[in-house]
Amino acid sequence: xxxxxxxxxxxxxxxxxxxxxxxxxxxxxxxxxxxxxxxxxxxxxxxxxxxxxxxxxxxxxxxxxxxxxxxxxxxxxxxxxxxxxxxxxxxxxxxxxxxxxxxxxxxxxxxxxxxxxxxxxxxxxxxxxxxxxxxxxxxxxxxxxxxxxxxxxxxxxxxxxxxxxxxxxxxxxxxxxxxxxxxxxxxxxxxxxxxxxxxxxxxxxxxxxxxxxxxxxxxxxxxxxxxxxxxxxxxxxxxxxxxxxxxxxxxxxxxxxxxxxxxxxxxxxxxxxxxxxxxxxxxxxxxxxxxxxxxxxxxxxxxxxxxxxxxxxxxxxxxxxxxxxxxxxxxxxxxxxxxxxxxxxxxxxxxxxxxxxxxxxxxxxxxxxxxxxxxxxxxxxxxxxxxxxxxxxxxxxxxxxxxxxxxxxxxxxxxxxxxxxxxxxxxxxxxxxxxxxxxxxxxxxxxx
Numbered sequence: 063x064x065x066x067x068x069x070x071x072x073x074x075x076x077x078x079x080x081x082x083x084x085x086x087x088x089x090x091x092x093x094x095x096x097x098x099x100x101x102x103x104x105x106x107x108x109x110x111x112x113x114x115x116x117x118x119x120x121x122x123x124x125x126x127x128x129x130x131x132x133x134x135x136x137x138x139x140x141x142x143x144x145x146x147x148x149x150x151x152x153x154x155x156x157x158x159x160x161x162x163x164x165x166x167x168x169x170x171x172x173x174x175x176x177x178x179x180x181x182x183x184x185x186x187x188x189x190x191x192x193x194x195x196x197x198x199x200x201x202x203x204x205x206x207x208x209x210x211x212x213x214x215x216x217x218x219x220x221x222x223x224x225x226x227x228x229x230x231x232x233x234x235x236x237x238x239x240x241x242x243x244x245x246x247x248x249x250x251x252x253x254x255x256x257x258x259x260x261x262x263x264x265x266x267x268x269x270x271x272x273x274x275x276x277x278x279x280x281x282x283x284x285x286x287x288x289x290x291x292x293x294x295x296x297x298x299x300x301x302x303x304x305x306x307x308x309x310x311x312x313x314x315x316x317x318x319x320x321x322x323x324x325x326x327x328x329x330x331x332x333x334x335x336x337x338x339x340x341x342x343x344x345x346x347x348x349x350x351x352x353x354x355x356x357x358x359x360x361x362x363x364x365x366x367x368x369x370x371x372x373x374x375x376x377x378x379x380x381x382x383x384x385x386x387x388x389x390x391x392x393x394x395x396x397x398x399x400x401x402x403x404x405x406x407x408x409x410x411x412x413x414x415x416x417x418x419x420x421x422x423x424x425x426x427x428x429x430x431x432x433x434x435x436x437x438x439x440x441x442x443x444x445x446x447x448x449x450x451x452x453x454x455x456x457x458x459x460x461x462x463x464x465x466x467x468x469x470x471x472x473x474x475x476x477x478x479x480x481x482x483x484x485x486x487x488x489x490x491x492x493x494x495x496x497x498x499x500x501x502x503x504x505x506x507x508x509x510x
Contacts, residue, residue, distance in 0.1 A: 079208045080217065082274050083201040084224035085267040086156035089260055090197045091225045093163040093190060095232035096256040097125060098324030098449065099342060102331075103253045107171040108180045115457065118328075122450040124184050125324075128191035129438075129446025135195020136434030137294060143196065143430035144293040147280050148204045151196055151430075153271045158193035160264020162186050167257030191446075199420055199434035206421035207277035211490055212364060215371075218417040219360030222410065223353050229323045230349035232256060237342040279426045279491060293431040301424055305436045308423050310479020311372055312437055315412040316445030317472050318379055321465065322409040323349065325449040326390065326402055332453075333391040333462035334398055344395065348402040352410050359414040367487045368422070371415040372480035379408035379473040387466040412476075422486035444472060 097104065105117035143151040165186050172179040201221055209217040235256045243252040275281075283289050297305075326348075330341035363371040382404040389401030420433035455464035 091228035128187035131191035135192035136438035139196020140431035140434035163260035215363040312440035314476030320448035376477035
């Protein structure tokens with residue numbers, strides 16, 4: 063039976079939905095951003111070594127390990143979200159994420175307790191990864207299940223807006239701390255401030271989420287007694303192919319996103335020779351541009367369709383990634399900004415269309431489970447390892463442009479998987495995941 067989905071929705075309600083969904087997403091990515099921007103300081107505090115490159119590799123390794131728990135979190139929270147509802151799980155994920163982030167700001171360093179310091183950091187990062195596994199896909203589903211069908215990417219684009227805004231805020235705070243505090247003070251206690259900010263943000267986010275009602279689509283499932291009792295089994299049995307195809311494209315989203323948001327600030331310092339303050343300033347400019355560009359990308363995707371957006375994204379990245387890395391390694395501020403902005407366009411397009419596809423590809427019964435597993439597997443393999451792989455490739459090849467070739471390769475893979483997906487931009491979410499016209503059929507045939 064087809065579930066009810068909103069063709070129009072009260073603007074005030076939709077605004078509250080977007081705000082509540084976005085603030086939790088903001089907290090999630092704010093932490094990951096801070097960790098990346100302060101990677102060199104964290105390396106000094108938790109992984110002291112005679113070789114700074116080795117310490118940095120260990121720091122990014124912990125960054126990657128946290129992602130290993132995201133698929134597990136996606137499975138657990140996804141199944142719960144499909145069984146008891148989106149709202150309750152989103153309240154739980156923001157509580158876990160904000161609490162774990164705050165604890166990082168309170169951790170003693172290696173100089174205080176030795177090897178226990180990096181061990182505790184790793185454990186807390188794993189908790190963050192677990193909770194993050196249920197956050198993004200759930201937030202996207204929550205917004206999409208409220209949004210009108212012809213504007214899902216437009217309204218859904220505010221989830222990526224919160225993502226890029228979180229990175230921008232983290233970069234601004236990191237930049238301000240570096241600009242106002244001495245290196246000694248920054249190493250002593252200054253690095254803790256951004257992590258402690260998560261506490262009040264989490265409280266606000268939890269309050270907003272608890273005040274909202276469940277989505278119309280899930281309420282309809284409950285009313286019809288069609289809630290999935292074994293969403294994981296049903297997901298793997300019925301949607302494995304779709305998960306693989308979508309996962310191939312989300313791999314591009316994950317890699318381009320983390321190359322742009324997390325790794326580039328380090329790349330500008332290591333390959334371009336810029337100081338930390340200059341690298342963070344460039345990153346802030348690019349992130350603000352990305353946040354502003356998200357709604358434009360959403361309207362573009364709603365107009366041309368999902369498959370056209372996928373093709374545009376992958377081809378654009380294939381073309382611009384090499385010059386982007388070249389300019390970013392030049393050491394010149396102007397060229398570095400242009401290089402980062404080139405990569406930002408591809409990262410934004412892929413992020414916005416992914417937010418829509420996560421809900422449009424799967425049915426309401428198993429949407430949370432299927433989208434969370436697909437999203438988190440791709441982000442674990444290609445997103446969480448992005449800074450580590452980029453650093454490793456540069457060290458092994460001796461070429462600062464090695465990460466560019468890696469992103470080109472994944473973009474080709476993503477293009478192949480993405481164009482095999484059906485067109486979903488105009489379908490009702492109640493019909494999502496149903497048998498479709500073969501992937502190579504025209505968009506006009508698929509848009510029903």
